[in-house]
Amino acid sequence: MDNADNLFNPSLAAALMKLDPEDGEQILEYFKTHALLTREKALxxxxxxxxxKLLVENSKLKKDIEELRLQLQEKQRRRTAKALLSPAPPPPTLSPAPTTPVSQTASPAGATAGVPTNRPPPSSSSHDQRERQSRRRRGERKARSTSDSLSLGEEPKVDVSRLDLRIGRILNVRRHPLAETMSIQEVDVGENAPRMVVSKLGGKTNLEELRGSLAVLLCNVKACKVRSVVSQARLLCCSSSDDCIELLAPPTGSAPGDRVTFLNYPGDPDRELQSKQKVWELLQPDLLVDCKGVANYKGCGFEVKGKGLCRAPSLTNCTIR
Structure with a gap:
């Protein structure tokens, strides 16, 4: 209470005691306590x-540190980019060793007859020789890497997983104007625009029945002109003869754009089949319709996941082309 005692004048305390001898002591204690509480509140x-104030300054310091860190990262990035872009310093050129003539006065007569007094000048500088050797080594490395890549590409994987087979809906169909046995289909395969497909369905096929039906298409063949009409896919058919041709039928519930996959041959298809590799020609003999009418490759069925297998409408034991 020493601090509280200093807040009151002794005469004030004496006056309180004189006015109220009984309660003056308690009143004086109340004022002292109130004064201490007021002072503590102010502190x-x-x-x-x-x-x-410290929190504000701390936040400002954090912001300054973050800006400095970003500036340092930017300087390091520029320094690294400059080091990568700057050309490598040229290799030091070796100057030819100085030739010192052999003194004949300090040796016996005939002692230096077989020692040449001067070295012959080099035919080219050491720098040029090193450049030629470096170019030769680079050429050898390039040839080696090319041969390695060719050796790795000699036997690429050839199976049905390389084919991009999709379900499509035939929107429109008409006879080819330049070939009686060919027809032109406009097919929706789940893309932004339908694809034009030229196929040889035979002269006896009723084209009107194909409009609106689903089919299986090979979509990663290279687009090519067939009798002046660009064909952007291949329509898969099954046939037992030239006169008996049917489109493969997708399973019920299929939609344009659905992938046809093979359980035993997982993997992503090629972006585009290269004509030089003849992938389709190598795989086509193993694409068959079995005795139950199911389309398969080496016994593995054409499957639309969650929907079923692709089949021939009525043919069995026939080829797919």
Missing amino acids: LQASVREQK
Whole structure:
């Protein structure tokens, strides 16, 4: 209570005691306690203001540190880019060793007859020789890498997983104007625009029945002109003879764009089949319709996941082309 005692004048305390001898002591204690609480409140408010000030300064310091860190990263990035773009320093050129004539006065007569007094000048500089050797080594490395890539590409994987087979809906069909046995289909395969397909369905096929039906298409063949009409896919058919041709029928519930996959041959198809590799020609003999009418490759069925297998409408034991 020493601090509280200093807040009151002794005469004020004496006056309180004189006015109220019984309760003067309690009144005086009340005033002292109130004064201490007021002072502590003022100190607490000052401490809170100081804490807020420190928080603001701390936030500002964090922001400055983050900016400095970003500047340092940018400088390091520029320095690295400059080091990568700057040309490598040329190799040091070796100057030819100085030739010193052999003194004949300090040796016996005839002692230096077989020693040449001067070295012959080099036919080309050491720098040029090193450049030629470096170019030769680079050529050898390039040839080796090319031969390695060719050796790795000699036997690429050839199976049905390389074919991009999709379900399509025939939107329109008409006879080819330049070939009686060919027809032109406009097929939706789940892309932004339908594809034009030229196929040889035979002169006896009723083309009107094909409009609106689903079919299986090979979509990663290279687009090519067939009798002046660009064909962008291949329509898969099954046939037992030239006169008996049927389109493969997708399973019920299939939609344009659905992939046809093979359980035993997983993998992503080629972006585009290269004509030089003749992938389709190698695989086509193993694409068959079995005795149950199911389309398969080496016994593995054409499957639309979650929907079923592709089949021939009525043919069995026939080829797919």
